Amino acid sequence: MLTYIVRRLFQLIVVIFGVTIITFVIMFLIPGDPAQLLAGKSPTPGKIALIRSELGLDKPLYVQYTRFVNRLAHGDFGTSYQTDRPVSAMLRENIPYTAQLALAAVLLELIGIPLGIYSALRQYTFWDSAYTTTALIVWGIPVFVMGLFLQWLFGLKLNLLPVTGAGDLAFGIFPNSWDSFLHLILPAIAIGLVEVAYISYMQRAAMLEVIRSDYIRTARAKGLSERQVVFKHAFKNAVIPVMTIAGIDLGALMGGAIITEAVFSRPGVGQMIYSSIGARDLPVVAAGVIFSTFVYVIANLIVDLSYAWVDPRIRLEE
């Protein structure tokens, strides 16, 4: 098990190399020159050249990349082209907002599990068909459309909840004031609702399959009550496939967070990446991408470990 974790962490380093190289190449290929953007309204060729050599942009791409990796190895993310501030400080400021949003979305996503199970146990009823249809529709809604709709409904029409920003300063991964909690609600729903629909649909399908399986019949034939059959014998088996799906789906969740932060003008790593792409602010974009990759890989590792914890077939095979 330990060697497995070590191997996965090693993989993480390789993946980070991969995504940073891709980020560099893409940023290099897309049109737009950061030096030109920074030179202001009346750029002179001399001024642009000066900025370019200051930032090291006159060097070939591989030199820029090697420098970047070298700094990264010393824990230095570099400085922002745009603000001239250390990127690590920007990350530190933005991470709590995104962490809050992601955590809220994941917690919301978990509601899908009981919903799916409930629906499966009431198969063939009106409730089940109504819920399944709704879930399928919601599942098809893009995150930004959902975000705009929620802003329109709860902000403009009903005037119930704040639709932009993140409220008071956030310090940890939990909202530290009522105001920041209120600001979290709509963005979290914008990401989370689609996930709830998706997870509950998958959970329903998994439960329906398990409940028809032979070992559930064995459990009933023993004389166990329906409660024990469902919550002891069926639940553990039905939640295993959903855990895998949820793990894979983390990518969508991260993408959703970036879009949602942009839609709600909410500070966070997504917003940070989003605005620095516009300014061709390579160090900030790269740092944001590394952070997302890191979270994604670690979260997947946690999912895999808990998967092994639930399923003895995986735990015991080395």
Place this chain on the structure above:
Amino acid sequence: MDELLLDVQDLSTHFMTHAGVVKAVNGVSFTLHRNETVGIVGESGSGKTVAALSLLRLVPDPPGKIVEGKILLKGRDLREVSNEEIRAVRGNDIAMIFQDPMTSLNPVFKVGMQIAEAIMLHQDKSRRDAWRIAAELLAKVGIPDAESRVNQYPFEFSGGMRQRAMIAMAISCNPDILIADEPTTALDVTIQAQIIDVVREMQAQYNSGVILITHDLGVVAEIADKVMVMYGGRTVEYGPIDEIFYNPHHPYTWGLLGSLPRLDLVEKERLTPIKGQPPDLLMLPPGCPFSGRCGYERPDECPLTMPDTEIVGPEHGVRCWIPNDERVSARSALPRFVARSK
């Protein structure tokens, strides 16, 4: 005769599907006594499993429903009792071993726990005692190293061992009745014989009645006292084992016996499979389900109404429109049967 354990009268179980009503079990009756083994034979889809599941009210509902009949367990009709009461019967009075040992155990729980669970449920035993009993049972059904095996998961067991574990689970509460639904079909031949032996030993030890479902008449010949032959959800013939083997009256039974390899014949005789397809349970004729495939049928009688049971020997009944004497002469013309009659 030993105590009458089970008296099934006119049992019918249907599935209400979108395509129509699937009449999986149609007016089946039989009795089971202590120390007795009843074999239920019939080809795939004849309703054997559904009949057995009906006894425990385990048929999935919807779409399945027991629409008719009585299931008298020592005189008490299991169709009438509450859900709570039927749960107390399951695993305790009537236990069942299923067709496929590879999928019948829960993959994420230890084997010991799955056995101990039944013990704790029906008997007043602590967790520790239940686990100890589980290990003893595993040893009893012939699993070596039972002490450590209780702590393993089903995927660490071979198919034969899983079926032994299922048997251990089934006998854990000394049930009066043990239903074994094709307990050996999924296993290879040497293991099959061992499993049948285990079932037989357990029956001897606990004086239970056994219902053995199979399409292997060889297994039936070995351990059953009586046989019920099912076709298209109906009992077409029943009787003591010798009667069925040496005095079969239903053309379908002849077919089954014809497809049985025989060790007492010198030559490797060719097996004659029954011609035609099993019936479509959605479109059963109102009469005999075997009509159309039978070969001896009377088109103006057989498909229209089901004949009543005719007694043709001691405890031996058959449901067939062909008059008795014609049946006997038709039978004596069958090549295999000539060799069989003593």
